[in-house]
Amino acid sequence: MREGPDIARIASLVGDPARANMLNALMGGTALTASELALEAGVSLPTASSHLSKLMEGGLLTLASQGRHRYYGLAGPQVAGMIEAITGVAEAVGPKRVRPGPRDGAMRVARVCYDHLAGEQAVAMLDRLVARDILLRNENEIRLGPSATSHFSAIGIDVDAKPRRPVCRACLDWSVRRSHLAGTLGAAILDKILAEKWARREKDSRAVVFSPPGKQAFERVFLM
Amino acid sequence: MREGPDIARIASLVGDPARANMLNALMGGTALTASELALEAGVSLPTASSHLSKLMEGGLLTLASQGRHRYYGLAGPQVAGMIEAITGVAEAVGPKRVRPGPRDGAMRVARVCYDHLAGEQAVAMLDRLVARDILLRNENEIRLGPSATSHFSAIGIDVDAKPRRPVCRACLDWSVRRSHLAGTLGAAILDKILAEKWARREKDSRAVVFSPPGKQAFERVFLM
DNA sequence: AGAATGCTTCGATGGAGACCTAACTATGCG
């Protein structure tokens, strides 16, 4: 029997799949709301809330209340370092990813992330929008460029509406490890993709599958 | 829902108090038998055996059978680093130990971290080696300086051997919150300290206690 | 004020796993 810092307590906090998923999502560095984290973890809102209060009590998270939103973030670099260390071990001893199934491949290409598009397609889209100066990017901040209004209104998206949520937000993509576009604009684009039937959502999955003509249309609008 | 390395699996292995105690005991660097670990963990032998097979299956331990004894040890430096990282967080957020006992004081000054020295002494040593340009440090990376070979060979340590493990590595010290020296060089230095009898290991603890003349010798060689 | 949204608390349920005793296998010793 030993004493010393209670390492089991901390480790068991990370040891639950739902909480691990949440922490993983927060490794992107941006704080997320309880709903977003519930989606990431694949659990209901009450369950997520319970997990979050445990993580808070364990000192692994910080909380920033803004109006009716509650943004949870990692408590600090030390916590992030710990997650990295655990991830490193998991990667090393890991059950050597069996053959990635077809779903995994589709998920990698394009999937829904809360309310916007993620995956290779989404990362490529953000890159292209920035390269064309339609969006301006500075580290993790994304703003509208001068031609944004005209460009997006041409395809039926109004970026000048003043919603509560930020129009643009960077969201770290776990498969590509680079950012894609979130925020209301990201959500509006996903809406358009689905409304135009360029792609459909895989049932019971976050994967988004483009039809061949839909893919062409998407690339013509966003990747040219 | 995410995928990626199964961090929850690894963390939950550490997240059980009995297993955490076992891992903690193994942080001393010496392999222990199942009975010894059962004692450390405060559980019965069958329970310990069950835990050990889980840790083995999780890839956190190595096993060396010798006759009817089975010696369990940490699987490697990466696992040791993970435990240290978790310990650091637990220490930081932990239920602020009421009053540090005498043994805690000794642990703070100098202790074994898997195969190298940790604690105030170790942090001071790395600081000094960097200040003298014997080691070159850049963030978390540590390299040998130009005079390293001659300096260490003068005290009987060969730094030019090419092992698989890195010669130098930074390891975050949970008590001081700054880095100390790990890697094969860190291990060799600990070996020398014990071989020269500058210090002895506290029984059943990771603490390392310097004798007065030993402390002088150590400081002459590494802290001047 | 009333409706809508974001989140937490409550209460009940089910399943996972930590634990021990007892029985079994393996190695070493006289």
Next chain:
DNA sequence: CGCATAGTTAGGTCTCCATCGAAGCATTCT
């Protein structure tokens, strides 16, 4: 061989906690 020590396996109990639906606050929008 027969006994002792080291360790694992089997079987069964019990506690903990992850989970969800429903209901309750809190904040903001209209």
